[in-house]
Amino acid sequence: MxxxxxxxxxxxxxxxxxxxxxxxxxxxxxxxxxxxxxxxxxxxxxxxxxxxxxxxxxxxxxxxxxxxxxxxxxxxxxxxxxxxxxxxxxAWQSQDIQWCLCMAQAIGPHCYGVVHQLFADRVLVNLRTVQNILRLRDKNSPQRLEAACARALRFSNPCYGAISQILKKGLDQEPLSPITTESGSTYTSGGRFLCDSATLFH
Structure with a gap:
């Protein structure tokens, strides 16, 4: 049933x-x-x-x-x-890798050099860093950002923190000191290719 x-x-x-x-x-x-x-x-x-x-x-x-x-x-x-x-x-989402490269190239060769070097390392990891660097042009100017990138590249320190400090201290408006050719250890103070942070920010 x-x-x-x-x-x-x-x-x-x-x-x-x-x-x-x-x-x-x-x-x-x-x-x-x-x-x-x-x-x-x-x-x-x-x-x-x-x-x-x-x-x-x-x-x-x-x-x-x-x-x-x-x-x-x-x-x-x-x-x-x-x-x-x-x-x-x-707006951040739309600023992809190609956008960053084009914007950096428009700012100047040194800014493009910084961006290209960061992307050559780890593209996706450094994308936000590059976006932050390019954003510095809004607070300062493309010309000042280009000069700050030139200084950062001279001292082999193309990172957001260094470029931001250069702009904050106005060092982008100071002439770059000539690269020392004194002999010495590459890895100690006074080495031929060494540019330490003290020189970078002074």
Whole structure:
């Protein structure tokens, strides 16, 4: 008798899901299972609902669906949606490697030399550093940035910290001292090719 009441199983198995309540980080991402998913930046700081299945992440603000992403599994992986970023972050995102090279070339050969040297090392790791260096033109001027890059290259220190300090101290407007040709150890003070930080910032 009970057998006659049984129904066929559904052709599609039920979707198993897990619900969490993550808080939106300052970078407009929420974290689930060591992965990061973006939401609209207007939701920064808010507590949202996250529904995770084997294939999909859905994020809700109360009953409103605000974001849907494919499920990530690699530890530390992050999904990115440009429209979810604040305007200033969208601007950073558009400043890719080719943009940086073109901008540096427009500023001058020494600025291009700094950028080219950084990209020759580790492109993706140094991209943000290059963006920060090029951004110094906004606080100063392209001419001053070019002069600061020339000084940094002279002393084999093409990094953001050195270039920023050169501009801060106004050393880009000082004439570069001639490179010493005195003999000595390359790795100690007075060596032929050594340019230490004391000389760089004075």
């Amino acid at each position: 009970e057998k006659s009441l049984l129904q066929r199983l559904p052709e599609t198995p039920p979707e198993i899901s897990e619900w969490k309540q993550p808080k939106v980080h300052r970078d407009a991402h929420v974290q689930y299972a060591y992965c990061f998913y973006p939401v609209p930046f207007r939701l920064i700081g808010q507590q949202l609902w996250l529904r995770a299945t084997d294939t999909t992440i859905r994020i809700y603000r109360e009953h409103e669906l605000v974001a849907t992403h494919p499920r990530l599994f690699q530890h530390g992986a992050a999904s990115t949606v440009a429209d979810h970023m604040p305007p200033e972050a969208q």
